[in-house]
């Protein structure tokens with residue numbers, strides 16, 4: 669991945685407030701010293717396009733082959749649309765719920781056994797990615813690879829891997845905070861606090877619903 673573009677992307681995420689330090693609570697009640705809100709990028713078209721370009725670099729570097737793109741709802745939907753437009757690859761939409769008057773969970777045009785690239789924003793322990801892949805499987809769609817913007821490094825990559833998918837992310841949480849120290853945005857102590865928290869709070873797939881409710 670192009671380091672200059674990656675650093676520019678992290679600068680942009682910091683500038684628009686996608687990373688917050690303080691006291692936040694996960695929905696399990698666990699207190700966390702860091703919160704990543706990547707949904708914010710939908711309001712910044714240039715940053716959204718930059719994220720999609722970085723994903724394209726991963727696709728090229730890892731030689732990922734796919735027929736369709738699907739964003740994990742809802743946080744990654746806008747990014748999946750932008751990636752679809754940049755790459756000229758078709759998009760499908762996976763719903764979170766069926767509607768009262770229809771049973772379809774997947775919208776768009778696709779064929780049996782199409783390979784679907786999953787796009788995610790933040791991965792905590794990967795349950796949303798896994799659930800999306802399982803629904804696509806019900807529609808005879810394969811999903812072997814997921815690319816996320818940020819891996820919180822709390823067990824998500826491993827859980828996704830255990831479900832048979834390859835997982836790549838543009839940024840790992842620890843690298844992001846290390847970069848912010850280098851740029852003088854946070855102290856070494858704050859970085860250590862965050863990294864120790866992440867390393868000592870790894871989640872198992874049985875721990876549902878831990879995304880921060882802030």
Ligand SMILES: O=P(O)(O)OC[C@H]1O[C@H](OP(=O)(O)OP(=O)(O)O)[C@H](O)[C@@H]1O
Nearest residue numbers: 741742743790791792793794795796879
């Ligand atoms: O790796 P996980 O443990 O699944 O957590 C990460 C997921 O949680 C968030 O979505 P959320 O479920 O809050 O829904 P939203 O995107 O619709 O806001 C985020 O956008 C990811 O999709």
